[in-house]
Amino acid sequence: MASTPAQLVLQTLQYRSTISGYSSALFKAVKEMYSFLSLSSFPSYPPPTPPPPLAIGHHISTYPVNDHAITRYTMLYTSRHRKYHSRLSESISYPVTGVRCRDAQTRPLRACLGRNLKPCMEDEKPIKLPESYAMNGGDGTCSYAQNSSYQRGAVDGAQELIKEGVAAKLDIKQLSSSSSLNRFCIADFGCSTGPNTLLAVQVILEAVEQKFKSEKLTAQLPEFQVFFNDHILNDFNTLFQSLPPERRYRAAGVAGSFYRRVLPKASLHFAFSSSSLCWISELPEEILDSNSPAWNKGRIHYTGARKEVSEAYALQYAKDLDAFLHARAEELVGGGLMALLIPAVPNVMISSETTIGTEIDLLGSCLMDMAKMGSFSEAKVDSFNLPLYFPPIEELEALIEANTSFSLERMEIMNNPPKHVAMPSVRHRTLFLRACFEGLLENHFGSHIMDELFKRYSKKVAESSFTMNPDNDKSIFMLVLLKRKSESPETDSP
Numbered sequence: 001m002a003s004t005p006a007q008l009v010l011q012t013l014q015y016r017s018t019i020s021g022y023s024s025a026l027f028k029a030v031k032e033m034y035s036f037l038s039l040s041s042f043p044s045y046p047p048p049t050p051p052p053p054l055a056i057g058h059h060i061s062t063y064p065v066n067d068h069a070i071t072r073y074t075m076l077y078t079s080r081h082r083k084y085h086s087r088l089s090e091s092i093s094y095p096v097t098g099v100r101c102r103d104a105q106t107r108p109l110r111a112c113l114g115r116n117l118k119p120c121m122e123d124e125k126p127i128k129l130p131e132s133y134a135m136n137g138g139d140g141t142c143s144y145a146q147n148s149s150y151q152r153g154a155v156d157g158a159q160e161l162i163k164e165g166v167a168a169k170l171d172i173k174q175l176s177s178s179s180s181l182n183r184f185c186i187a188d189f190g191c192s193t194g195p196n197t198l199l200a201v202q203v204i205l206e207a208v209e210q211k212f213k214s215e216k217l218t219a220q221l222p223e224f225q226v227f228f229n230d231h232i233l234n235d236f237n238t239l240f241q242s243l244p245p246e247r248r249y250r251a252a253g254v255a256g257s258f259y260r261r262v263l264p265k266a267s268l269h270f271a272f273s274s275s276s277l278c279w280i281s282e283l284p285e286e287i288l289d290s291n292s293p294a295w296n297k298g299r300i301h302y303t304g305a306r307k308e309v310s311e312a313y314a315l316q317y318a319k320d321l322d323a324f325l326h327a328r329a330e331e332l333v334g335g336g337l338m339a340l341l342i343p344a345v346p347n348v349m350i351s352s353e354t355t356i357g358t359e360i361d362l363l364g365s366c367l368m369d370m371a372k373m374g375s376f377s378e379a380k381v382d383s384f385n386l387p388l389y390f391p392p393i394e395e396l397e398a399l400i401e402a403n404t405s406f407s408l409e410r411m412e413i414m415n416n417p418p419k420h421v422a423m424p425s426v427r428h429r430t431l432f433l434r435a436c437f438e439g440l441l442e443n444h445f446g447s448h449i450m451d452e453l454f455k456r457y458s459k460k461v462a463e464s465s466f467t468m469n470p471d472n473d474k475s476i477f478m479l480v481l482l483k484r485k486s487e488s489p490e491t492d493s494p
């Protein structure tokens, strides 16, 4: 009797499983297929006789190790309704003369399943970060606008430092000498949807106004222009709807990555960024490469991972920060100021000891739990990583000082409210993470798992003796105040 497509898929999985010694992962995959297809006769373990050698959509990569070949193959099985769609990756070692992928073998099955069989070759591309992503928009329960009290604490904590910095370091004469100062431009890089960006802008504007007053230049007070920058997917509508009607500045949105130049050269007088310079521009390739020692299997971040993983993140961060400083150096006028509030970790800490590390670890463990329960494959978790890096203070300082376009005017640990004050309950802590990471998670795992994922996360946080303990919260913010050097220092000399 001819086999149905479903049976063919099963036979193929079983056949493959005999090659690799019928590993538990393959066994689980076969079992899942049976249960999804409501087939009652789940085969015995191991299968009595190998079924015919059929291959389904799969990708085999082979590389030599001594006289053996290591083969990594990935199989895809998918349902007609796309309800069940998963990949299964397996590495096996066998003599070089062993099994080979023959394209012809896939044809019978492709013919049976038709369009519903998605070739694995397409699916096996390394999963990279989307070009643009954003915090949760709107002002609903899970929005960033409603769940950014911790980040607001950083802006609040920086108010005095910004006022002092502007009073001491903003040189109005120097600024006026490089251009007629009838317009003072401020930009917030990584503004999100508010309300924190609106507070930051107000603080900077008032500090500059105060500086003009203190120098008895009130009559020359310029017009203020504020640029709000974020990724193109940021919910700029919510931000612009919440602009204060009585504001004393013109507002404009500037969409695009701040790791490139987004404003005209020498057009900016004050650059600001808060809670944003921990987001790296892309994931290091090696953490997604199963052949690399930096492959981040079973984790979604570098905390608790092999040192190669955190080194890869650190390298990407260094490249990104350099690109950020380079772009801002082009945009700022000589004498222009830049205040950065950067999430970091103390020098003596390893990031797994900071609360943010353990929070991300908890989230990763929830994803692994769901993978083990069959919601998606473990490979799906392996290919997901959060693009976040928290530099130790000394590393941050060295990176900043490497850029010669700026003078470092001030750098210190901020006194912002700790997490247990800014977010006292488990619910706050859960929504804080959800507002920031949901977009990226949805993009990778689908929106249907979000409620369950964060329910599990919330439970783990509540049960964790570590996460909610204030003594364990070692996350810090660094305030960095930089001044753009003039292009040609020799013209400044008397």
Ligand SMILES: C[S@@+](CC[C@H](N)C(=O)[O-])C[C@H]1O[C@@H](n2cnc3c(N)ncnc32)[C@H](O)[C@@H]1O
Pocket: 133, 134, 135, 148, 151, 152, 155, 189, 190, 191, 192, 193, 196, 197, 229, 230, 231, 234, 256, 257, 258, 259, 273, 274, 275, 276, 279, 281, 436
């Ligand atoms: C945690 S939010 C901080 C928002 C706001 N500054 C605050 O203090 O509440 C980080 C923001 O940085 C943005 N971001 C991250 N990488 C970016 C990039 N390369 N270019 C522009 N925005 C970026 C994110 O989209 C997000 O809106």
